[in-house]
Amino acid sequence: MHPKRRQRLTYLLVIMLGVSIAIGFVLYALRQNINVYYTPSQIIQGQAPKNHTFRLGGLVKQGSVMHAKTELEVAFIVTDLVHNINVSYNGILPDLFRDGQGVVVQGQLTAQNEFRASQVLAKHDEKYMPPIVKDALAQAKNSTV
Amino acid sequence: MYAFLYKLASPKKFYQMAGQLIPWCSGLAILLIGYGLLGALVLSPADYQQGDAYRIIYIHVPSAFLSMFIYLMMAFCALLSLVWRIKLADVVLTASASIGAWFTFLALITGSIWGKPMWGTWWIWDARLTSELILGFLYLGVIALKSAIPNREQKDKASAILVLVGSINIPIIHYSVYWWNTLHQGATISRFAKPAIAPSMLYPLLSMIAGFLVYYVIVMLIKARTEVLYRERRSTWVKELFK
Numbered sequence: 001m002h003p004k005r006r007q008r009l010t011y012l013l014v015i016m017l018g019v020s021i022a023i024g025f026v027l028y029a030l031r032q033n034i035n036v037y038y039t040p041s042q043i044i045q046g047q048a049p050k051n052h053t054f055r056l057g058g059l060v061k062q063g064s065v066m067h068a069k070t071e072l073e074v075a076f077i078v079t080d081l082v083h084n085i086n087v088s089y090n091g092i093l094p095d096l097f098r099d100g101q102g103v104v105v106q107g108q109l110t111a112q113n114e115f116r117a118s119q120v121l122a123k124h125d126e127k128y129m130p131p132i133v134k135d136a137l138a139q140a141k142n143s144t145v
Numbered sequence: 146m147y148a149f150l151y152k153l154a155s156p157k158k159f160y161q162m163a164g165q166l167i168p169w170c171s172g173l174a175i176l177l178i179g180y181g182l183l184g185a186l187v188l189s190p191a192d193y194q195q196g197d198a199y200r201i202i203y204i205h206v207p208s209a210f211l212s213m214f215i216y217l218m219m220a221f222c223a224l225l226s227l228v229w230r231i232k233l234a235d236v237v238l239t240a241s242a243s244i245g246a247w248f249t250f251l252a253l254i255t256g257s258i259w260g261k262p263m264w265g266t267w268w269i270w271d272a273r274l275t276s277e278l279i280l281g282f283l284y285l286g287v288i289a290l291k292s293a294i295p296n297r298e299q300k301d302k303a304s305a306i307l308v309l310v311g312s313i314n315i316p317i318i319h320y321s322v323y324w325w326n327t328l329h330q331g332a333t334i335s336r337f338a339k340p341a342i343a344p345s346m347l348y349p350l351l352s353m354i355a356g357f358l359v360y361y362v363i364v365m366l367i368k369a370r371t372e373v374l375y376r377e378r379r380s381t382w383v384k385e386l387f388k
Contacts, residue, residue, distance in 0.1 A: 009228045012309065020313050027317070027324075035326040036271040057326060094265035096194060104328055121265045126330040128199055128342040130190035 037104045040083040057104045089117040096122035154233045156373045157382045163366040170363045177356030184349025201259045207357040209252035215245035220312035223305035235301040240368035246284035272321035273329035283311040
Protein backbone atom coordinates (compact mmCIF):
# COMPACT_ATOMS: atom_id res chain seq x y z
CA MET A 1 0.00 0.00 0.00
CA HIS A 2 1.17 3.50 -0.77
CA PRO A 3 2.67 5.07 2.42
CA LYS A 4 0.42 8.15 2.07
CA ARG A 5 -2.69 5.96 1.93
CA ARG A 6 -1.45 3.81 4.80
CA GLN A 7 -1.03 6.95 6.87
CA ARG A 8 -4.56 8.19 6.08
CA LEU A 9 -6.01 4.75 6.87
CA THR A 10 -4.18 4.68 10.22
CA TYR A 11 -5.50 8.15 11.10
CA LEU A 12 -9.05 7.09 10.33
CA LEU A 13 -8.77 3.86 12.30
CA VAL A 14 -7.41 5.70 15.33
CA ILE A 15 -10.23 8.29 15.16
CA MET A 16 -12.87 5.55 14.81
CA LEU A 17 -11.41 3.55 17.68
CA GLY A 18 -11.32 6.64 19.92
CA VAL A 19 -14.90 7.63 19.16
CA SER A 20 -16.10 4.03 19.62
CA ILE A 21 -14.48 3.79 23.04
CA ALA A 22 -15.94 7.16 24.07
CA ILE A 23 -19.46 6.15 22.98
CA GLY A 24 -19.00 2.77 24.64
CA PHE A 25 -18.23 4.46 27.97
CA VAL A 26 -21.20 6.83 27.64
CA LEU A 27 -23.59 3.96 26.89
CA TYR A 28 -22.14 1.91 29.74
CA ALA A 29 -22.62 4.80 32.17
CA LEU A 30 -26.19 5.33 30.99
CA ARG A 31 -27.11 1.64 30.85
CA GLN A 32 -29.79 1.80 33.53
CA ASN A 33 -31.41 4.81 31.83
CA ILE A 34 -31.34 3.09 28.46
CA ASN A 35 -33.07 -0.02 29.80
CA VAL A 36 -36.75 0.46 29.19
CA TYR A 37 -37.89 -1.50 32.25
CA TYR A 38 -36.82 -3.04 35.55
CA THR A 39 -37.32 -6.75 36.18
CA PRO A 40 -39.16 -7.94 39.33
CA SER A 41 -35.83 -9.22 40.73
CA GLN A 42 -34.27 -5.77 40.38
CA ILE A 43 -37.24 -4.25 42.23
CA ILE A 44 -36.99 -6.77 45.05
CA GLN A 45 -33.27 -5.92 45.34
CA GLY A 46 -34.24 -2.25 45.68
CA GLN A 47 -32.71 -1.01 42.43
CA ALA A 48 -35.91 0.64 41.20
CA PRO A 49 -36.51 4.30 42.14
CA LYS A 50 -38.95 4.84 45.01
CA ASN A 51 -41.78 7.39 44.71
CA HIS A 52 -40.98 7.71 41.03
CA THR A 53 -42.71 6.56 37.88
CA PHE A 54 -40.80 3.76 36.16
CA ARG A 55 -41.51 0.72 34.01
CA LEU A 56 -41.67 -2.89 35.13
CA GLY A 57 -41.24 -5.72 32.63
CA GLY A 58 -41.85 -9.44 32.79
CA LEU A 59 -44.36 -12.17 32.05
CA VAL A 60 -48.00 -12.22 33.14
CA LYS A 61 -48.14 -15.15 35.56
CA GLN A 62 -50.39 -17.99 34.36
CA GLY A 63 -53.87 -17.77 35.90
CA SER A 64 -53.14 -14.59 37.84
CA VAL A 65 -55.35 -12.17 35.86
CA MET A 66 -58.40 -11.05 37.87
CA HIS A 67 -60.97 -8.75 36.27
CA ALA A 68 -63.39 -6.70 38.35
CA LYS A 69 -67.04 -7.53 37.61
CA THR A 70 -68.36 -4.06 36.84
CA GLU A 71 -65.44 -1.83 35.90
CA LEU A 72 -62.15 -1.92 33.99
CA GLU A 73 -60.11 -2.54 37.13
CA VAL A 74 -57.78 -5.50 36.66
CA ALA A 75 -55.11 -7.13 38.82
CA PHE A 76 -52.39 -9.52 37.75
CA ILE A 77 -48.92 -10.74 38.73
CA VAL A 78 -45.80 -9.88 36.71
CA THR A 79 -43.05 -12.43 37.15
CA ASP A 80 -39.53 -13.04 35.87
CA LEU A 81 -39.92 -16.67 37.03
CA VAL A 82 -37.90 -15.86 40.16
CA HIS A 83 -39.79 -13.02 41.87
CA ASN A 84 -43.37 -11.75 41.56
CA ILE A 85 -44.86 -8.25 41.67
CA ASN A 86 -48.60 -7.64 42.10
CA VAL A 87 -49.90 -5.12 39.58
CA SER A 88 -53.21 -3.30 39.56
CA TYR A 89 -54.47 -1.27 36.62
CA ASN A 90 -57.58 0.59 35.55
CA GLY A 91 -57.94 0.92 31.79
CA ILE A 92 -58.02 -0.84 28.45
CA LEU A 93 -55.48 -3.62 27.93
CA PRO A 94 -53.71 -4.15 24.58
CA ASP A 95 -54.94 -6.97 22.30
CA LEU A 96 -51.93 -9.17 22.97
CA PHE A 97 -52.39 -9.08 26.77
CA ARG A 98 -52.97 -12.61 28.08
CA ASP A 99 -51.59 -15.28 30.44
CA GLY A 100 -47.89 -15.88 29.89
CA GLN A 101 -47.50 -12.80 27.66
CA GLY A 102 -44.54 -10.46 28.08
CA VAL A 103 -45.70 -7.03 29.30
CA VAL A 104 -44.13 -3.67 30.14
CA VAL A 105 -46.16 -1.65 32.65
CA GLN A 106 -45.54 1.93 33.66
CA GLY A 107 -46.42 3.21 37.13
CA GLN A 108 -45.26 3.44 40.74
CA LEU A 109 -44.62 1.13 43.64
CA THR A 110 -47.25 1.66 46.34
CA ALA A 111 -45.91 -0.94 48.77
CA GLN A 112 -43.13 -3.52 48.87
CA ASN A 113 -44.56 -5.77 46.16
CA GLU A 114 -47.52 -3.67 45.00
CA PHE A 115 -47.34 -1.77 41.72
CA ARG A 116 -50.01 0.66 40.53
CA ALA A 117 -49.89 0.89 36.71
CA SER A 118 -50.90 3.87 34.60
CA GLN A 119 -50.07 2.20 31.27
CA VAL A 120 -49.82 -1.43 30.18
CA LEU A 121 -47.89 -2.35 27.00
CA ALA A 122 -47.67 -5.83 25.51
CA LYS A 123 -44.24 -7.05 24.49
CA HIS A 124 -44.29 -9.17 21.37
CA ASP A 125 -41.70 -11.87 20.81
CA GLU A 126 -39.84 -12.53 17.56
CA LYS A 127 -41.80 -15.70 16.71
CA TYR A 128 -44.24 -15.78 13.83
CA MET A 129 -46.22 -18.87 12.87
CA PRO A 130 -49.60 -19.86 11.39
CA PRO A 131 -52.38 -20.96 13.83
CA ILE A 132 -52.23 -24.56 12.46
CA VAL A 133 -48.59 -24.89 13.47
CA LYS A 134 -49.40 -23.46 16.89
CA ASP A 135 -52.18 -26.06 17.37
CA ALA A 136 -49.88 -28.87 16.24
CA LEU A 137 -47.21 -27.71 18.70
CA ALA A 138 -49.73 -27.60 21.54
CA GLN A 139 -50.97 -31.10 20.68
CA ALA A 140 -47.46 -32.51 20.54
CA LYS A 141 -46.76 -30.97 23.94
CA ASN A 142 -49.94 -32.44 25.44
CA SER A 143 -49.23 -35.93 24.11
CA THR A 144 -45.74 -36.02 25.60
CA VAL A 145 -46.84 -34.75 29.02
CA MET B 146 -9.85 -7.96 -11.67
CA TYR B 147 -8.06 -4.76 -10.63
CA ALA B 148 -8.01 -3.60 -14.23
CA PHE B 149 -11.79 -4.09 -14.41
CA LEU B 150 -12.37 -2.20 -11.15
CA TYR B 151 -10.17 0.67 -12.28
CA LYS B 152 -12.11 0.86 -15.52
CA LEU B 153 -15.40 0.88 -13.60
CA ALA B 154 -14.14 3.65 -11.34
CA SER B 155 -13.72 5.96 -14.33
CA PRO B 156 -16.80 8.21 -14.50
CA LYS B 157 -17.40 7.63 -18.21
CA LYS B 158 -17.27 3.83 -17.96
CA PHE B 159 -19.50 3.90 -14.87
CA TYR B 160 -22.06 6.08 -16.65
CA GLN B 161 -22.30 3.62 -19.54
CA MET B 162 -22.34 0.42 -17.47
CA ALA B 163 -24.90 1.80 -15.02
CA GLY B 164 -27.13 2.66 -17.96
CA GLN B 165 -26.93 -0.92 -19.21
CA LEU B 166 -27.50 -2.39 -15.76
CA ILE B 167 -30.67 -0.45 -14.87
CA PRO B 168 -33.15 -2.33 -17.18
CA TRP B 169 -31.92 -5.72 -15.93
CA CYS B 170 -32.21 -4.65 -12.31
CA SER B 171 -35.70 -3.28 -12.94
CA GLY B 172 -36.88 -6.65 -14.27
CA LEU B 173 -35.36 -8.44 -11.29
CA ALA B 174 -36.93 -5.99 -8.82
CA ILE B 175 -40.40 -6.43 -10.39
CA LEU B 176 -40.06 -10.22 -10.13
CA LEU B 177 -38.82 -10.22 -6.53
CA ILE B 178 -41.26 -7.61 -5.18
CA GLY B 179 -44.09 -9.15 -7.24
CA TYR B 180 -43.58 -12.59 -5.71
CA GLY B 181 -42.95 -11.00 -2.31
CA LEU B 182 -46.23 -9.05 -2.38
CA LEU B 183 -48.22 -12.05 -3.62
CA GLY B 184 -46.71 -14.17 -0.85
CA ALA B 185 -47.15 -11.45 1.75
CA LEU B 186 -50.77 -10.60 1.05
CA VAL B 187 -52.27 -13.82 -0.39
CA LEU B 188 -50.20 -16.99 0.04
CA SER B 189 -48.83 -16.70 3.56
CA PRO B 190 -51.10 -17.61 6.49
CA ALA B 191 -52.22 -15.27 9.27
CA ASP B 192 -50.19 -15.24 12.50
CA TYR B 193 -51.38 -17.26 15.50
CA GLN B 194 -51.33 -14.21 17.81
CA GLN B 195 -51.55 -11.09 15.67
CA GLY B 196 -53.81 -12.32 12.88
CA ASP B 197 -53.37 -10.32 9.69
CA ALA B 198 -51.75 -7.34 11.40
CA TYR B 199 -48.33 -8.99 11.29
CA ARG B 200 -48.22 -8.54 7.50
CA ILE B 201 -46.72 -5.09 7.97
CA ILE B 202 -43.37 -6.82 8.58
CA TYR B 203 -43.15 -7.35 4.82
CA ILE B 204 -42.55 -3.61 4.52
CA HIS B 205 -41.07 -2.90 7.96
CA VAL B 206 -38.27 -5.48 8.01
CA PRO B 207 -36.97 -4.80 4.46
CA SER B 208 -37.05 -1.02 5.11
CA ALA B 209 -35.18 -1.36 8.40
CA PHE B 210 -32.66 -3.72 6.80
CA LEU B 211 -32.12 -1.35 3.89
CA SER B 212 -31.76 1.68 6.17
CA MET B 213 -28.77 0.00 7.81
CA PHE B 214 -27.40 -1.65 4.67
CA ILE B 215 -27.35 1.67 2.77
CA TYR B 216 -25.54 3.31 5.65
CA LEU B 217 -22.86 0.59 5.63
CA MET B 218 -22.57 1.05 1.87
CA MET B 219 -22.05 4.79 2.43
CA ALA B 220 -19.46 4.11 5.14
CA PHE B 221 -17.57 1.86 2.73
CA CYS B 222 -17.70 4.61 0.09
CA ALA B 223 -16.50 7.14 2.66
CA LEU B 224 -13.48 4.95 3.40
CA LEU B 225 -12.68 4.57 -0.31
CA SER B 226 -13.02 8.31 -0.75
CA LEU B 227 -10.90 9.35 2.23
CA VAL B 228 -8.08 6.82 1.90
CA TRP B 229 -7.93 5.96 -1.80
CA ARG B 230 -9.43 9.23 -3.15
CA ILE B 231 -11.75 7.41 -5.52
CA LYS B 232 -14.07 10.05 -7.00
CA LEU B 233 -16.81 7.60 -7.84
CA ALA B 234 -17.19 6.68 -4.15
CA ASP B 235 -18.35 10.25 -3.38
CA VAL B 236 -20.88 9.99 -6.19
CA VAL B 237 -22.36 6.77 -4.80
CA LEU B 238 -22.36 8.21 -1.26
CA THR B 239 -24.20 11.33 -2.40
CA ALA B 240 -26.73 9.32 -4.38
CA SER B 241 -27.43 6.93 -1.47
CA ALA B 242 -28.06 9.45 1.34
CA SER B 243 -31.63 10.47 0.51
CA ILE B 244 -32.68 6.89 -0.33
CA GLY B 245 -31.42 5.74 3.05
CA ALA B 246 -33.26 8.58 4.77
CA TRP B 247 -36.53 7.50 3.14
CA PHE B 248 -36.10 3.85 4.13
CA THR B 249 -35.40 4.92 7.73
CA PHE B 250 -38.56 7.03 7.69
CA LEU B 251 -40.55 4.10 6.27
CA ALA B 252 -39.20 1.72 8.94
CA LEU B 253 -40.12 4.14 11.74
CA ILE B 254 -43.61 4.87 10.36
CA THR B 255 -44.56 1.23 9.70
CA GLY B 256 -43.20 0.24 13.11
CA SER B 257 -45.28 2.95 14.72
CA ILE B 258 -48.47 1.87 12.91
CA TRP B 259 -47.86 -1.71 14.06
CA GLY B 260 -46.89 -0.66 17.57
CA LYS B 261 -50.18 1.09 18.38
CA PRO B 262 -52.46 -1.99 18.15
CA MET B 263 -49.86 -4.60 19.22
CA TRP B 264 -47.88 -2.91 22.00
CA GLY B 265 -50.45 -0.27 22.88
CA THR B 266 -48.29 2.76 22.02
CA TRP B 267 -47.09 4.61 18.92
CA TRP B 268 -43.66 5.30 20.33
CA ILE B 269 -41.44 4.39 23.26
CA TRP B 270 -37.92 5.64 23.94
CA ASP B 271 -36.34 2.22 23.98
CA ALA B 272 -32.83 1.57 22.65
CA ARG B 273 -33.88 0.11 19.29
CA LEU B 274 -36.33 2.86 18.36
CA THR B 275 -34.08 5.66 19.58
CA SER B 276 -30.97 4.40 17.77
CA GLU B 277 -32.98 4.02 14.55
CA LEU B 278 -34.21 7.60 14.96
CA ILE B 279 -30.59 8.73 15.40
CA LEU B 280 -29.79 6.91 12.15
CA GLY B 281 -32.48 9.03 10.49
CA PHE B 282 -30.90 12.21 11.87
CA LEU B 283 -27.47 11.04 10.62
CA TYR B 284 -28.89 10.72 7.12
CA LEU B 285 -30.45 14.18 7.36
CA GLY B 286 -27.14 15.51 8.71
CA VAL B 287 -25.23 14.13 5.72
CA ILE B 288 -27.77 15.64 3.30
CA ALA B 289 -27.68 19.00 5.11
CA LEU B 290 -23.87 19.05 5.22
CA LYS B 291 -23.71 18.28 1.50
CA SER B 292 -25.95 21.19 0.65
CA ALA B 293 -24.36 23.60 3.16
CA ILE B 294 -20.81 23.56 1.75
CA PRO B 295 -20.37 24.96 -1.77
CA ASN B 296 -16.85 23.67 -2.43
CA ARG B 297 -17.13 20.13 -3.74
CA GLU B 298 -13.90 18.69 -2.33
CA GLN B 299 -14.56 20.10 1.12
CA LYS B 300 -18.13 18.87 1.22
CA ASP B 301 -17.16 15.38 0.08
CA LYS B 302 -14.48 15.17 2.74
CA ALA B 303 -16.68 16.55 5.53
CA SER B 304 -19.61 14.28 4.77
CA ALA B 305 -17.35 11.23 4.39
CA ILE B 306 -15.97 11.83 7.90
CA LEU B 307 -19.49 12.33 9.29
CA VAL B 308 -20.65 9.09 7.65
CA LEU B 309 -17.68 7.13 9.01
CA VAL B 310 -18.06 8.38 12.57
CA GLY B 311 -21.83 7.79 12.42
CA SER B 312 -21.31 4.20 11.34
CA ILE B 313 -20.65 3.36 15.00
CA ASN B 314 -24.43 3.61 15.39
CA ILE B 315 -25.06 0.61 13.10
CA PRO B 316 -23.84 -2.13 15.50
CA ILE B 317 -25.66 -0.26 18.30
CA ILE B 318 -28.96 -0.51 16.38
CA HIS B 319 -28.37 -4.16 15.62
CA TYR B 320 -27.40 -5.28 19.13
CA SER B 321 -29.63 -2.83 21.05
CA VAL B 322 -32.27 -5.51 21.64
CA TYR B 323 -29.66 -7.79 23.23
CA TRP B 324 -27.62 -5.27 25.20
CA TRP B 325 -30.55 -3.55 26.92
CA ASN B 326 -34.12 -4.31 27.96
CA THR B 327 -36.27 -3.05 25.12
CA LEU B 328 -39.91 -3.23 24.14
CA HIS B 329 -38.85 -4.08 20.60
CA GLN B 330 -38.49 -7.83 20.04
CA GLY B 331 -35.24 -9.54 19.07
CA ALA B 332 -34.23 -10.42 15.53
CA THR B 333 -36.52 -12.88 13.75
CA ILE B 334 -34.06 -13.76 11.01
CA SER B 335 -30.46 -14.32 11.95
CA ARG B 336 -27.60 -15.75 9.95
CA PHE B 337 -26.57 -18.19 12.63
CA ALA B 338 -29.79 -19.47 14.18
CA LYS B 339 -32.84 -21.12 12.69
CA PRO B 340 -35.33 -18.35 11.80
CA ALA B 341 -38.11 -17.88 14.38
CA ILE B 342 -40.70 -17.56 11.61
CA ALA B 343 -42.58 -20.26 9.71
CA PRO B 344 -41.11 -21.03 6.23
CA SER B 345 -44.38 -20.09 4.48
CA MET B 346 -44.00 -16.58 5.93
CA LEU B 347 -40.21 -16.45 5.58
CA TYR B 348 -39.77 -16.87 1.82
CA PRO B 349 -41.94 -13.89 0.81
CA LEU B 350 -40.08 -11.82 3.43
CA LEU B 351 -36.66 -12.78 2.02
CA SER B 352 -37.95 -12.04 -1.47
CA MET B 353 -39.15 -8.59 -0.34
CA ILE B 354 -35.75 -7.86 1.25
CA ALA B 355 -33.94 -8.86 -1.96
CA GLY B 356 -36.43 -6.85 -4.02
CA PHE B 357 -35.96 -3.72 -1.90
CA LEU B 358 -32.19 -4.18 -2.22
CA VAL B 359 -32.36 -4.30 -6.02
CA TYR B 360 -34.75 -1.32 -5.97
CA TYR B 361 -32.16 0.64 -3.99
CA VAL B 362 -29.49 -0.28 -6.56
CA ILE B 363 -31.73 0.99 -9.39
CA VAL B 364 -32.55 4.34 -7.77
CA MET B 365 -28.94 4.78 -6.61
CA LEU B 366 -27.62 4.15 -10.14
CA ILE B 367 -30.10 6.61 -11.68
CA LYS B 368 -29.14 9.31 -9.18
CA ALA B 369 -25.42 8.47 -9.46
CA ARG B 370 -25.56 8.82 -13.27
CA THR B 371 -27.05 12.30 -12.96
CA GLU B 372 -24.45 13.20 -10.34
CA VAL B 373 -21.62 11.94 -12.58
CA LEU B 374 -22.90 14.05 -15.47
CA TYR B 375 -23.08 17.11 -13.25
CA ARG B 376 -19.60 16.62 -11.79
CA GLU B 377 -18.03 15.90 -15.18
CA ARG B 378 -19.95 18.61 -16.99
CA ARG B 379 -16.74 20.25 -18.22
CA SER B 380 -15.14 17.07 -19.59
CA THR B 381 -15.19 16.29 -23.29
CA TRP B 382 -17.19 13.06 -23.12
CA VAL B 383 -20.12 14.77 -21.42
CA LYS B 384 -20.02 17.59 -23.94
CA GLU B 385 -19.99 14.98 -26.71
CA LEU B 386 -23.04 13.35 -25.14
CA PHE B 387 -25.09 16.55 -25.20
CA LYS B 388 -23.92 18.01 -28.47
